[in-house]
Each structure stands twice: as C-alpha cells, then as structure tokens.
Amino acid sequence: MRSSAAGEAIVTLPPRCAACNVRDDALCATLEDAGLVALHGIGRRRTLPAGQVLVWSGDPNAICATVVSGVLKAMRAGPEGREHIVGLAFAGDFVGDLFADTANETIRVMTDAELCVYPRAALQKMLDAHPAMERLLLHRALGALDDARMWMLMLGRKAAGARIATFLLEMARRMGQPGPARFDLPMSRSEVGALLGMTIETVSRQMTSLKRRGVVALPGGRGVIILDRAQLARAAAG
Amino acid sequence: MRSSAAGEAIVTLPPRCAACNVRDDALCATLEDAGLVALHGIGRRRTLPAGQVLVWSGDPNAICATVVSGVLKAMRAGPEGREHIVGLAFAGDFVGDLFADTANETIRVMTDAELCVYPRAALQKMLDAHPAMERLLLHRALGALDDARMWMLMLGRKAAGARIATFLLEMARRMGQPGPARFDLPMSRSEVGALLGMTIETVSRQMTSLKRRGVVALPGGRGVIILDRAQLARAAAG
DNA sequence: ACGCGGATTTGATGCCGATCAAAGACCAGT
DNA sequence: ACTGGTCTTTGATCGGCATCAAATCCGCGT
Numbered sequence: 001m002r003s004s005a006a007g008e009a010i011v012t013l014p015p016r017c018a019a020c021n022v023r024d025d026a027l028c029a030t031l032e033d034a035g036l037v038a039l040h041g042i043g044r045r046r047t048l049p050a051g052q053v054l055v056w057s058g059d060p061n062a063i064c065a066t067v068v069s070g071v072l073k074a075m076r077a078g079p080e081g082r083e084h085i086v087g088l089a090f091a092g093d094f095v096g097d098l099f100a101d102t103a104n105e106t107i108r109v110m111t112d113a114e115l116c117v118y119p120r121a122a123l124q125k126m127l128d129a130h131p132a133m134e135r136l137l138l139h140r141a142l143g144a145l146d147d148a149r150m151w152m153l154m155l156g157r158k159a160a161g162a163r164i165a166t167f168l169l170e171m172a173r174r175m176g177q178p179g180p181a182r183f184d185l186p187m188s189r190s191e192v193g194a195l196l197g198m199t200i201e202t203v204s205r206q207m208t209s210l211k212r213r214g215v216v217a218l219p220g221g222r223g224v225i226i227l228d229r230a231q232l233a234r235a236a237a238g
Numbered sequence: 239m240r241s242s243a244a245g246e247a248i249v250t251l252p253p254r255c256a257a258c259n260v261r262d263d264a265l266c267a268t269l270e271d272a273g274l275v276a277l278h279g280i281g282r283r284r285t286l287p288a289g290q291v292l293v294w295s296g297d298p299n300a301i302c303a304t305v306v307s308g309v310l311k312a313m314r315a316g317p318e319g320r321e322h323i324v325g326l327a328f329a330g331d332f333v334g335d336l337f338a339d340t341a342n343e344t345i346r347v348m349t350d351a352e353l354c355v356y357p358r359a360a361l362q363k364m365l366d367a368h369p370a371m372e373r374l375l376l377h378r379a380l381g382a383l384d385d386a387r388m389w390m391l392m393l394g395r396k397a398a399g400a401r402i403a404t405f406l407l408e409m410a411r412r413m414g415q416p417g418p419a420r421f422d423l424p425m426s427r428s429e430v431g432a433l434l435g436m437t438i439e440t441v442s443r444q445m446t447s448l449k450r451r452g453v454v455a456l457p458g459g460r461g462v463i464i465l466d467r468a469q470l471a472r473a474a475a476g
Numbered sequence: 477a478c479g480c481g482g483a484t485t486t487g488a489t490g491c492c493g494a495t496c497a498a499a500g501a502c503c504a505g506t
Numbered sequence: 507a508c509t510g511g512t513c514t515t516t517g518a519t520c521g522g523c524a525t526c527a528a529a530t531c532c533g534c535g536t
Contacts, residue, residue: 074387076387078394078396079395084390084391084395086387086390099377128369131369138372138376139337141383142379145382145383148387148390149312149386152324152386153314153322155393156322156434157316157320158316159523188483189484189485190483190484197394198523198524199524199525200483201486201523201524202523205486205523207485208485221483221484221533238317397493426513427513427514428514436493437493437495438513438514439515440492440494442516443515443516446515458502459502459503
C-alpha cells in the first residue's frame with residue numbers, strides 16, 4: 001500500500017489512520033506517511049454526541065478539525081438572537097478558521113460525530129512545511145464559497161417550495177449513496193428552517209405538500225425517499 | 239525603497255507596478271521584485287468601461303485578475319433568468335476562479351475599472367513557486383467566504399429596511415475614506431436589489447424612508463451621506 | 477401499557493414586500 | 507432648450523409567508 005518501499009525509513013502508520021474512512025479525502029490525503037504521523041501527533045480523536053458545541057462564536061479561536069463521521073453546522077446570530085445556519089460540514093470536511101484570532105461562528109454537532117481535532121497554532125505550523133496541504137485547504141475554502149453562494153441564490157430568489165426541493169436534492173447528493181434515493185436528514189425541521197431562512201411551520205407545510213403530490217415519502221421523523229426526482233428537480237428550479 | 243540592496247542582482251521594476259496604488263494590497267504584495275517582474279510578464283493591464291463583462295458564466299475559465307480600481311460584481315442566474323449578485327470586488331481584490339475549468343459566475347464591471355488580467359494557467363504555475371502568494375489567496379478566499387455568509391444572514395433573516403441599512407454601512411466601510419461619511423454607490427438601484435434579494439421598488443422605498451427620517455441624504459442619483467450613523471446602525475440590527 | 481414532554485403538523489389571520497401601473501427625474505444628443 | 511430614453515420614485519392591490527394558536531404524533535422512561 002503506502003508504506004516502506006525498499007530503502008526508505010520504515011514508518012509505522014497509526015492504526016487509527018490506516019483504517020480511517022476519510023484517509024483519502026480529508027487533509028490527510030495530501031500527506032506522505034511521515035507527515036501523517038506528524039499530523040496524528042498534534043491531533044486528538046474525539047467522539048461528540050449530537051448537540052455538543054465544538055466552537056463558541058466569540059471565544060478565542062483555538063482549534064480546527066477534520067470531520068471523520070457525522071454532520072456539523074456553522075451558525076451566526078441574526079437579529080433578535082435568532083440563529084442562522086451558514087454552512088454544513090460532512091465526513092472529510094475541514095471545520096474551523098485557521099487564521100482568525102476570535103471565532104465568529106458557533107460550530108455545533110448535529111448528529112453524533114467523530115472528529116480529529118487539532119490545535120490551530122500547531123496546524124498552522126505544519127502548513128508551512130506541506131504546500132499540498134495548503135493547496136487542499138484553498139480548494140476547500142473555494143468549495144465552501146461556492147456552497148455559500150448557492151445558498152445566497154436560494155435565500156435571495158427562491159420561494160419556499162423551491163428552497164425545500166433544492167435542499168432535499170442537495171442532502172440526497174451529500175448523504176445518499178448513489179442508487180436508491182433513501183436517506184435520513186441530519187437535522188430537525190427547525191434546523192432546516194434556520195438553514196433556509198423560513199419558519200418551522202412553512203418547512204413542514206412545504207414538505208407535506210411534496211408528500212401529498214407523491215414527489216417524496218417521509219417515513220419516520222427524519223427519513224426521506226425521493227419518489228420522483230424529475231418533478232423534485234422541476235420544483236427546485238421554480 | 240524595495241530594489242537592489244548591495245550585492246543583489248539589480249532588477250528594474252516595471253514603472254506601472256512601481257506607481258501602482260494596490261502594489262501593497264493585492265497579490266503583488268507577496269512577491270519580491272523578481273517575482274513581481276515575472277507576474278507583470280504574464281499579465282496585461284486593461285481598462286474596462288462600466289457594463290463590460292470580464293467572464294461569462296459557462297465559458298471556459300481562462301483568466302483571473304487583480305482589481306486596480308473600480309468595482310466588479312459576480313452574478314449567478316436564479317430561476318426565471320433573474321440574476322443575483324453573489325459577490326463584489328473592490329480595488330486590491332482578486333477575481334476569478336483559479337481551479338474551475340468552466341466559469342460558473344458572470345463577472346461584470348459596475349464602474350469604469352482598471353485590471354491586471356492574468357491567464358489562469360500561467361498564474362497557477364507561478365503559485366507553485368510562491369507559497370506566500372498562495373497563502374494570500376487562501377486568506378482572500380476565506381474573506382470572500384466571510385462576506386458571503388454575512389450576506390446569507392441578511393438574506394435569510396433581515397427585513398427590507400435592515401438590509402438597506404446594512405448595505406449602506408458596508409458600502410461606507412468599503413468605499414468611503416475615514417472621516418466624512420460621503421460616498422457614491424458603485425451601482426444602480428436595480429443592482430442593489432439584485433444583491434439584497436428585493437425589487438427595485440422596495441429598494442427605492444426603503445432609501446426614501448431613511449432619507450425622510452433624516453438618517454441619510456441622497457444627493458444626485460448615487461450619492462450617499464450618512465447623517466446619523468448610530469440610527470443607521472440601529473436600523474441595520476433590526 | 478401508560479403518561480409525559482418535545483417535535484411536528486394543521487389551522488386562522490395579518491402584514492410585508494412583490495407585482496402592476498404610472499408619473500417624475502435625469503442625461504445625452506440634437 | 508427640446509426630445510427621447512432610461513432610471514427612479516410613488517401609488518394601489520394582492521399573495522405568500524410569518525405569526526399566533528391548538529391539535530397530533532412520537533420517543534422515552536416508569
């Protein structure tokens with residue numbers, strides 16, 4: 001596999017990393033074995049239950065992390081203390097801000113999650129020695145920017161029904177394995193509202209409407225089955 | 239200044255760069271003189287009149303640019319062909335996407351502008367030799383992400399009056415020299431609407447309302463004078 | 477199985493901003 | 507100064523979504 005060709009110093013990969021499901025997607029993918037050992041050395045694996053806060057907005061910005069499994073949300077406070085979700089992070093994604101001294105977003109775990117958490121300063125130091133890692137971070141930042149601008153378009157231009165449809169397609173893309181379009185939403189109705197800029201009641205009504213029209217089925221509290229993808233896509237465009 | 243300490247090879251700075259007003263803000267700021275000459279070599283200075291399109295969404299993504307003066311907008315098409323502004327670029331900012339093969343935003347000049355335009359491929363090649371330049375791009379990408387998330391919060395949560403107030407404060411910050419809060423908007427009412435997700439009529443009504451309340455004055459078509467910054471800030475929070 | 481608490485759904489009403497319409501301001505060119 | 511065109515302002519009406527309110531569903535511990 002990746003270790004110890006003839007003549008190289010032999011490096012033992014940490015077992016946790018060798019078996020990691022995001023080994024080839026996350027930051028780690030840019031590192032050769034020795035670099036991976038170094039990264040492993042500064043980080044700590046943590047398991048967090050749903051609801052836990054990783055970073056509080058306003059606190060000193062001390063840590064960044066790689067998402068190994070689970071889904072996280074980044075939130076900012078709007079007027080009247082109402083919170084808005086400005087970003088989601090899935091397995092393989094990087095969360096946190098490498099450069100800000102004060103965190104300006106609260107990062108909270110939506111579903112039980114595993115993370116590799118790194119002290120910001122140490123990670124920053126590694127960056128200087130690993131240009132490929134910095135390149136990946138640049139790619140990730142541009143990807144997050146693309147996401148944010150997609151949501152901007154939705155928030156600025158689309159009606160409630162189209163927002164829900166777009167949201168469901170996006171979640172299917174990110175969560176569902178290719179094939180049967182069945183997945184569980186990683187969030188409650190009220191969190192959907194906080195992401196799409198609408199009330200919980202409107203979220204519910206629009207979902208119900210899609211269900212009544214036979215476009216989706218909604219088994220259990222968070223299950224989603226896309227029955228008619230073409231019509232859902234049409235609704236998303238409207 | 240920056241050139242030819244004793245013992246160094248003497249490098250002649252291109253006159254255009256030596257006198258450039260964004261020399262210390264833009265990409266160029268990260269380069270020593272020799273690198274600057276190289277960057278100057280791959281780029282071309284262009285003057286574009288208001289309304290001109292730099293990049294069409296959907297076209298092959300061939301160029302990036304540094305804004306020397308003027309203001310540009312990045313747009314995406316929403317439903318029914320209506321366009322939404324997803325980003326602004328001011329003097330010193332970097333525009334374009336270094337990595338996408340197809341441009342997914344149209345970039346248009348809002349006020350007469352000067353740019354340094356670079357072929358994407360050549361710039362990408364320079365990046366490998368200049369880690370400081372890549373670091374700056376990462377910073378810029380994170381800054382753009384921060385902006386985008388600020389607009390998301392507005393579009394998702396704020397009422398029309400608060401959006402206009404926030405917008406005026408933001409423009410004052412970016413365009414006005416510190417001191418008297420007098421500046422000209424770089425865009426028409428309909429462009430304000432395309433940025434804030436509202437119709438031209440609502441933009442007009444909200445601006446008029448601020449004027450009637452004595453919070454701002456609106457001399458000429460695009461002039462803005464902030465008369466009561468505290469009240470404007472209060473309106474922006476609402 | 478039962479009862480409790482939170483989340484979701486459903487219902488009724490009112491307001492903000494979109495839409496349609498028209499009048500006024502501003503600018504460039506004659 | 508006049509004229510045509512575009513941008514902006516103002517007005518009237520309407521609809522979608524927020525808000526307030528209540529019923530129902532669901533998980534969970536006893």
